[in-house]
Structures are given as C-alpha cells and as structure tokens.
Amino acid sequence: MRKYTSVLFAFVLFITLLGFNANSASATNCAPGDLFSSATGQPCSGTKMEVNGGADSSEDGDVLKFNDLLKNGFAIGSKGDDVRMLQQFLRDLGYYLGKIDGNYGKRTARAVKDFQDDNDITAPPVPPIVIEDPCKIRPDLSFCKPQSSYPVISGISGPQSLKINEAGTWVVKASDSSGRSLAYSVVWGDEYYKTTQNSLSAPMAREQVATFTHSYMQAGTYTPIFTVTNDAGQITQASLSVSVGGTNYYSSVSVLSPNGGEYLQKGATQTITWQDNSTTTCPKGANCISVKLYDIKLVAYNPSCTSQACPDYHITSRIIASSVYGYSYDWSIPNCTTSKPCSSNFEVGTGAYTIQICQSGTAICDSSDSYFKVIPAILTNNPPKIVSSTIQATILAEQSASFNFTATDLENDDLSWSVDWGDYAKYSGIYGTSGGSTGIACPVGGVKQNGTNYNFSPSYTWASVGNYEVTVSVSDCRGGTDSLKFRVNVSSTKVYNLSIDTPSPLPNATVGTSYKVAIDASGGTLPVGYNSNGYNWSVSSGYLPYGLSLSSSDHGMVITGTPTMYGIFHFSLTASFNSSITGFQSATKEFILAVDSGTTKRSF
Structure with a gap:
C-alpha cells in the first residue's frame, strides 16, 4: 500500500538512524522534565515513543498509535509536545522528513494525509477543529481592542492628482469620543519613514484637524496613509490614492539660501533669501494693490531608508515666520539655555534641516535643494595658525613664481585665504582670480567644520624689477585670522x-x-x-x-x-x-x- 519505493525507504532509514544518533547526542541539551531538546527538537534521553501501553510492530498497531496521537485534534499552526510526538512517529515510519519542531505546518499535515491514504483510513479520527480566538493569542491586535474608544477619522480632503514637484495640501479631520488628545502622522508612500506633522496635547472631545503638505519627485501612483493616534496608543488609519503626472510642476518661488551644504551656528543670524518670478497683471485704469507675502518653515531632515528595517523617524516642521514681505528674512537661530531661555522663538536642536518658503495661503512653495546643518554654539574660537611656507628662491620679472602655505585650526574649521602681492594688485583665492588657489568663501551665517583648505598654493607674476612686501592672510570664517608678511626681490637676468x-x-x-x-x-x-x-x-x-x-x-x-x-x-x-x-x-x-x-x- 505504501507509495514509497525501496530506494526511498533506504534513504528514510538512513535519516532515521542519523536522527537516533542526534537524539542520543542531544541529551545534554535537555533540561530536567523536558520531553524534547530545545536545541534539536529530538526526544530527550529516557523519553519513550510508546502509545497505548507499548510499541506494536504491526500495521494495526501503527494505526492505533496514529489515532491516539491525533485524539486531541490539530490545525495548521498548532504547536506543542504532542505535535513533536506525532512528527517523530511519522518520521520513524518514513512519512515525515522535516524538522521535529513541534509546529503543525503543511509538511506535517501532508505526512498525516499520506499515512491515512496508505492505511485506508477514510474517516478522519480527528474531531472537528476548533480555532482559538486570535485575541487570546494577540490581544494587542487593533480589532481586539474596544472599538468605542478608538479615534474616528471623519474626513480627508486634498488633491488626488498632482504634477511632479507640485505641493499638495491635505486636511485630516478626526475625533475621539473619550476626549483623548490626538496625534497625526502620515506616510506618503515615497519614503520609508514616518512624519509626525501635528500633535494636539489638550484633551478635546470636539473634532480636531491636522494639515499636511507634500510634493512627489517622481511620476507614479501613491497611497499616503494618514494615522491618528490617541494618548492611549489606539490607532486609526485612512488612506487615499494620489496620481502624480509626468510633467514637472513649475513653482515661481525659489529658495536661494540656505540651499544645502551650509553649517549654521546656534545663536547666529542666518539671512534666508528667495526669489519669486511670478507676475501680476492689473487692468488698465484699475487701482490694483498686489502684495505677496510669504511663510517660512523649518523642516527637519532625515535620509530615505532603503532597508527593510527602517528607523521610526519623526520629522517635524515649524513656522519660522509668517506673512513676510520682501525676499529676505533675518532668522536668529535659537540657542536656548537655562540662563538664557527662548522667549519669542522655539528651540532648534542640532541636526539636518531644510527651509520651505510658500506664498502665504497657497501651495506655491519651494524648499532647499539639500539639507543644511545646525551646529552647537561655540563660546570660544581659536584662530587658525600659518605653520609653514615655501617661497621660491629666485624670482624674475615677467616669470610666474609659485608659493605654498599651510595652516591648522583647533576647531577643524574650513579656511579661507587671500594674498596682497605688494604691487597694488590684490589677488584673493576667494574670488578665483588668476594665479590658482584652493581658497573658498566663508558661508553666510555659519561655518563649515570639515577641516578643508589647510594648504594654499598660489602663483603670481610681477611685471617689474623691485622689492615687494607680500602679505598672506588666512581666516576661519568665524573671526579668527592669521597672517604672514615677507619680502621678495624680483630681479632680471635677461641681457x-x-x-x-x-x-x-x-x-x-x-x-x-x-x-x-x-x-x-x-x-x-x-x-x-x-x-x-x-x-x-x-x-x-x-x-x-x-x-x-x-x-x-x-x-x-x-x-x-x-x-x-x-x-x-x-x-x-x-x-x-x-x-x-x-x-x-x-x-x-x-x-x-x-x-x-x-x-x-x-x-x-
């Protein structure tokens, strides 16, 4: 009746002998009272696979053992020592070749079916399967909690079609019958991190509203998921579909600075600048007054996650200023301390951010092309120091002369260099005039901390014979400077x-x-x-x-x-x-x- 060939039977017998050896070897992994090893799943020493009072080598005895092992009934997902005993029984007879793990899965169920077919067991001895209430196993599942106290999302309004880079605004309305405070978050579908945009901390039984703004950089169909969580940790979610077309959205607003790469020091003042290329038409003879105002928002930045296990980023956005007239704004970066608390501005932690500027009351916005960093306030500053110089020994008129200077800085600041060559023709590496330079300009409102530009290698050509005083200056962009003066004699060897x-x-x-x-x-x-x-x-x-x-x-x-x-x-x-x-x-x-x-x- 068996469907296995003799070759398969020999293979199974070989595996069974291996299992016997593993069982004997694994006795050291058994705790007192264990039936099976926690490491290998094999029976512990002294565990007997006897059912109904002892072993029976006949097929009828196997059937009796089989029926006895299944007397309690199993379903896919059942676990325990009785499942282990069943798996070991089926393995001994060559029906089950899987791991003895006590988990009643598809392979175990298939072995049971094969045994029943081979032994003409038409009526299953297993009583009706009773599926346990999943809430007894996982009471933390959302549908296992009382539904009456969950937040209720009563509406989501916002665009369902956008162009690439076009900003959309969505409004989420929710309430909590228990009067709990609500926190709102959204996953836009083009990233793997969570964005917490709004949190209402005061308990309010009335309807609460949160507003979200986002733009997509690539065409496609996205499903933003809006989540509302009360202070008891109960969550309600809702989503909609947003189709993003292949045409780039043109925003007349363009952020100029900070636009990415800057380092802004806490306590310093950063001038935020932008431009707006939109035009306003006014009919002839009409008295038109059109004043554009702008809202400036600081948005915390986190890199996109491409792995399966992503951190739970919480990205916040805060208003720096509203209804600003003109195209610049001087932002004093807060540096809140115990002795100097912030009175009129919010605290800004160190980290990466972008700036978003919108025409007030519209979705016409632009953001920094990349992130800038806010760094701690530095109470003291050590100036840079020029530590070495190489000056060409023989300098001839009308011939290029090369120089090299090296400086250091204790705070690891980037450095900026300039040279006065003494013939009333100033050359500065900052502006890149002829002669070659590795100098850079100081960033507006902040300082770089990358320790670059410590070497400066300019060259210069004097037109006339003479003796010149040269002054080399270096700056750390935070008020620290050093300089080196020396004289060069320019001569002529031409006859x-x-x-x-x-x-x-x-x-x-x-x-x-x-x-x-x-x-x-x-x-x-x-x-x-x-x-x-x-x-x-x-x-x-x-x-x-x-x-x-x-x-x-x-x-x-x-x-x-x-x-x-x-x-x-x-x-x-x-x-x-x-x-x-x-x-x-x-x-x-x-x-x-x-x-x-x-x-x-x-x-x-």
Missing part, C-alpha cells in the same frame, strides 16, 4: 645687447627721385610690449639729406622721402629704450649717404 645692424654707406639716392631704406636694430630681446619699431630713434649727429626723414613702418625704422639737394652726407642714428627691467639702453651708428644730381653719380 639686452642693443645694436644697429644696417651697413654703411647706405644705397645712393637721386635728386627728385623717391627714396626709402630700412634701418634695423637687433641683438637683444625686447621687453614685453616692445617690437622692432618700438625703439626711440633719433639723428644724434650730422643731418639727413634735404627732403629725407626718419619714419617708422611695420618692419622697423626707415629713411624715406625725395632728396632735393645732391652731395655726400654724414650723420649718426641712435636707437634707445628704457624699462624698469633693463634700465636705459641705446646704440649709435654713423652712416654715409650719397645723393646724385641726376646727371652725375656720386661714389666713395
């Missing part, structure tokens, strides 16, 4: 050997005929800004033939014109220049120029 290279005598000229000859200077490198005709040329002795003169051209200096008198002329030309790098340099050369009459050719 400018000026010479006039045009040979003499010059080519002959003829009276009445146009004449032009180039006079070239060379032999040195001109300073920056000079070219071949950048020298100062002059006739230093003698004179040029009548009708001729010195003139500059793209290729240098030339003698040009139309001679009016013949003869042989002797004169000297001088080329010179003066710079702060090389000083005054000049070169002089004597020339001879013959001018023919047109009928007689002059020669030397």
Whole structure:
C-alpha cells in the first residue's frame, strides 16, 4: 500500500538512524522534565515513543498509535509536545522528513494525509477543529481592542492628482469620543519613514484637524496613509490614492539660501533669501494693490531608508515666520539655555534641516535643494595658525613664481585665504582670480567644520624689477585670522645687447627721385610690449639729406622721402629704450649717404 519505493525507504532509514544518533547526542541539551531538546527538537534521553501501553510492530498497531496521537485534534499552526510526538512517529515510519519542531505546518499535515491514504483510513479520527480566538493569542491586535474608544477619522480632503514637484495640501479631520488628545502622522508612500506633522496635547472631545503638505519627485501612483493616534496608543488609519503626472510642476518661488551644504551656528543670524518670478497683471485704469507675502518653515531632515528595517523617524516642521514681505528674512537661530531661555522663538536642536518658503495661503512653495546643518554654539574660537611656507628662491620679472602655505585650526574649521602681492594688485583665492588657489568663501551665517583648505598654493607674476612686501592672510570664517608678511626681490637676468645692424654707406639716392631704406636694430630681446619699431630713434649727429626723414613702418625704422639737394652726407642714428627691467639702453651708428644730381653719380 505504501507509495514509497525501496530506494526511498533506504534513504528514510538512513535519516532515521542519523536522527537516533542526534537524539542520543542531544541529551545534554535537555533540561530536567523536558520531553524534547530545545536545541534539536529530538526526544530527550529516557523519553519513550510508546502509545497505548507499548510499541506494536504491526500495521494495526501503527494505526492505533496514529489515532491516539491525533485524539486531541490539530490545525495548521498548532504547536506543542504532542505535535513533536506525532512528527517523530511519522518520521520513524518514513512519512515525515522535516524538522521535529513541534509546529503543525503543511509538511506535517501532508505526512498525516499520506499515512491515512496508505492505511485506508477514510474517516478522519480527528474531531472537528476548533480555532482559538486570535485575541487570546494577540490581544494587542487593533480589532481586539474596544472599538468605542478608538479615534474616528471623519474626513480627508486634498488633491488626488498632482504634477511632479507640485505641493499638495491635505486636511485630516478626526475625533475621539473619550476626549483623548490626538496625534497625526502620515506616510506618503515615497519614503520609508514616518512624519509626525501635528500633535494636539489638550484633551478635546470636539473634532480636531491636522494639515499636511507634500510634493512627489517622481511620476507614479501613491497611497499616503494618514494615522491618528490617541494618548492611549489606539490607532486609526485612512488612506487615499494620489496620481502624480509626468510633467514637472513649475513653482515661481525659489529658495536661494540656505540651499544645502551650509553649517549654521546656534545663536547666529542666518539671512534666508528667495526669489519669486511670478507676475501680476492689473487692468488698465484699475487701482490694483498686489502684495505677496510669504511663510517660512523649518523642516527637519532625515535620509530615505532603503532597508527593510527602517528607523521610526519623526520629522517635524515649524513656522519660522509668517506673512513676510520682501525676499529676505533675518532668522536668529535659537540657542536656548537655562540662563538664557527662548522667549519669542522655539528651540532648534542640532541636526539636518531644510527651509520651505510658500506664498502665504497657497501651495506655491519651494524648499532647499539639500539639507543644511545646525551646529552647537561655540563660546570660544581659536584662530587658525600659518605653520609653514615655501617661497621660491629666485624670482624674475615677467616669470610666474609659485608659493605654498599651510595652516591648522583647533576647531577643524574650513579656511579661507587671500594674498596682497605688494604691487597694488590684490589677488584673493576667494574670488578665483588668476594665479590658482584652493581658497573658498566663508558661508553666510555659519561655518563649515570639515577641516578643508589647510594648504594654499598660489602663483603670481610681477611685471617689474623691485622689492615687494607680500602679505598672506588666512581666516576661519568665524573671526579668527592669521597672517604672514615677507619680502621678495624680483630681479632680471635677461641681457639686452642693443645694436644697429644696417651697413654703411647706405644705397645712393637721386635728386627728385623717391627714396626709402630700412634701418634695423637687433641683438637683444625686447621687453614685453616692445617690437622692432618700438625703439626711440633719433639723428644724434650730422643731418639727413634735404627732403629725407626718419619714419617708422611695420618692419622697423626707415629713411624715406625725395632728396632735393645732391652731395655726400654724414650723420649718426641712435636707437634707445628704457624699462624698469633693463634700465636705459641705446646704440649709435654713423652712416654715409650719397645723393646724385641726376646727371652725375656720386661714389666713395
């Protein structure tokens, strides 16, 4: 009658022998009086699997044992030592291959069914199954508590369709017949943390209202779950469906600062700024007065949870200011202490936050792009200290010179650097002018505490030879500064050997005929800004033939014109220049120029 093959029977026998060894080995895991080991589920030493007065090797005896083991009846989920004995009985006969855990599950039920089929037990010996009242097992289940005292959600109003990033506002109305205070929370469906938005602490039997505002960053269908809890811990929930379309919602309001990444110190003043690109039209001839006011809210920030076990975050939002006119607001960050309690503002704990700004009475809002941090007030501040410097030994005019400076700060503040190079051309790493810098600007209303920018490596080029006083300054953005002054000598190693290279005598000229000859200077490198005709040329002795003169051209200096008198002329030309790098340099050369009459050719 059995459906198992001989191979399976051999396998089961092998498992049974293993179970016998495990049973014997596990006796040390048994407490006095235990029938089964708490570690392995196997019978303890001395536990006998005899039913109805002893073992019976016949099939009829197995059936009797089976019926006796099931006399109390089992249902899926039943647990106990009687289930363990049944599992051990079925395992010994090769019907049950699972763990002896005392849990009547599907595998145990299947083994029972197989035994009944093999032994032609058509009428189940198990009496009708009685399902226990779940409230006796789990009295903490919500439906096991008296319903009369639970909060009642009487209505939820709000949008059921939004655009991406469009803010929606939902109003939840609830009451408690016992007059208990109510707390409201919502899980929006796009995060894994709970947001406690409103808590009414005074017992009120009348209807209570909570308002929630949220925007979704991705398209999809979401099911926000609104929860109302009274002070007895009794919970009532309600939800609705919100469809978010694929079109980005455009908000005319835009938060400028703080917009993420700032560190705001408690007790300091932070200027909150924003802009609004909305326009208001007024009919011609009408007397329109349109003043936009804004509400500013501080929202605590917690990162999204992506694991299965998420913390129970409680994110609060508080109004900083309402009906603000203009596009900025100076917020004094509270620093409440016992000696200095907060009188007109709420306490703000250290941590991460964002700012939300809305047009008053509307859902036109914007929030900080990322979170900023509120840090503790620091009563004393140690200034930064410049601890080392590397200054280039030889500095030449018109050549870039490199420097390196290192500073430290006991509070691990970020540092900002600037340099006065001494030639009335200030260079600051803050604004990123030429020369290279790792400097950063101080954050408005706060301080960074990341310990960055401790090294500063600027470079600079002096245009002229001279001795300059350089001042390097470092700031920790909280009033602490240090500076280093030193002098640099800027010199020149360039050699400018000026010479006039045009040979003499010059080519002959003829009276009445146009004449032009180039006079070239060379032999040195001109300073920056000079070219071949950048020298100062002059006739230093003698004179040029009548009708001729010195003139500059793209290729240098030339003698040009139309001679009016013949003869042989002797004169000297001088080329010179003066710079702060090389000083005054000049070169002089004597020339001879013959001018023919047109009928007689002059020669030397």
